Each structure stands twice: as structure tokens, then as C-alpha cells.
Amino acid sequence: MNSSGGGMRRLGRDALVSESMTVLAEKPGASMIDIASAIGVGRTTLYRHFGDREALIAEVARQGARKFTAALMDARPHLGPGLDAVERACAQLFTVPDVLTLMFADKPIITDDTFAEVEREHAGSPPEEGDPVEAMIRRGQADGSIAGDVPVVWAAMYVFLTIGSGHLFDVTTRSGPGGAESRGAALELTIRAIRKTLSAPEDHLGGGGCSSAMT
Numbered sequence: 001m002n003s004s005g006g007g008m009r010r011l012g013r014d015a016l017v018s019e020s021m022t023v024l025a026e027k028p029g030a031s032m033i034d035i036a037s038a039i040g041v042g043r044t045t046l047y048r049h050f051g052d053r054e055a056l057i058a059e060v061a062r063q064g065a066r067k068f069t070a071a072l073m074d075a076r077p078h079l080g081p082g083l084d085a086v087e088r089a090c091a092q093l094f095t096v097p098d099v100l101t102l103m104f105a106d107k108p109i110i111t112d113d114t115f116a117e118v119e120r121e122h123a124g125s126p127p128e129e130g131d132p133v134e135a136m137i138r139r140g141q142a143d144g145s146i147a148g149d150v151p152v153v154w155a156a157m158y159v160f161l162t163i164g165s166g167h168l169f170d171v172t173t174r175s176g177p178g179g180a181e182s183r184g185a186a187l188e189l190t191i192r193a194i195r196k197t198l199s200a201p202e203d204h205l206g207g208g209g210c211s212s213a214m215t
Helices: 013-026 032-039 043-050 053-074 082-093 097-104 112-121 132-143 152-173 179-198
Strands: none
Touching (some): 013 053, 032 053, 043 053, 053 082, 082 152, 082 179, 152 179
16 A cells, blocks of 8 residues: 555556555445555556556456465365365455455455456366365365265355355454454454354364464
């Protein structure tokens, strides 16, 4: 974001998109002039790179979808028991708050269509095994860490919506007392809820809490 007292900044296209994402997460209706002012560049810079606000929003959405997918992959979804992998995914997705805000907004900028568009960018890549969260849940059911009677699609939707609820809790409490610690508290509550709902009745992993996700 713009530092006080400085002149116009010189940012590349990717940096412009990333910082515009932060502005839009805080002010979804921001105009091109608002965005340029907030990130410290001339409005002509934005128009030169993107043409208009619609094109900038589309690029912000695509970058957000890529960041979401990258965060999931950083959670090492193929490693260890399925439930541990789900918890690591929660922790990694909490590291991209602007992305979550633009996904769970009343009028989301990052949508299913955005993810489909980004997937088409990798049309020539080796096929993946489908939704990574569903894959983690299936593996957890196979290894006994996740209850076998929970429908996989329902469980994946539950994980996604619980992450959204935890993130929005953090956003709404961030400015209040203890706001600096609210994100960690929100993540802990999110993981606790997911573990309580999805773990097998006799979870052989024991009461590991969220330690595996937080390391």
C-alpha cells in the first residue's frame, strides 16, 4: 500500500493486481481513481495496464483464484492422515485473507467461474485428481481419521464454509479489543469446529488439536 509522504510508485503489473486486491477487499466499490490513490500510482498507470475497471477486477479475480489454489498446494494435501491435511489447508488458506474476503463477500469477485477460467490456463498440464479438499476427505475416510459415514461433497462444502465463517469472524473483530490476536483465535476455532464435525468417533490420531496445522 501507499506510504505517506512519497511520490508516485512504480509497480509492475502483478504488483498492481496484488495491491488492487487488498484495496478491493477493504472497499469493494472502489473506483479506478480510489484504487490508484490507495496504492500510490497515477490512475493513468492502471488504465494503461488494464484498460478499464472491469478488466482490472477480472485480473484481480484470476490472481486470487491462483493464490487460493497455491495455498491449498502449500498445505501438502497428499501428506499424512486426511484430517491433518484438511487442518493444514485451513491454516494455509488463512494466510490469504484478501482472497477469502473477495470469495465470501456479499457480491464475490472470485467465483466458481474464475476458478474454471484459471483451470483452463493449465489445460495442457497432467490431470489432477479433482477437488483437493474432497481428495483429502476421501483419504481421511480411508485412513480412519475422518468419519466414513459423512458424504464427501457435504464435508468439502462444510470445510469451505467454515473457513469462510472463521475468516469473516476475524474481519469483524479485528478492530476491537484483542484484534491483533483475532486471526489466530479465528483459525483455532475453525480447525476445532472441523475436527469436531469430521473426525471419526474413535479417531486414532487422538486429541492432536490444531498442532499439525499450525506447524
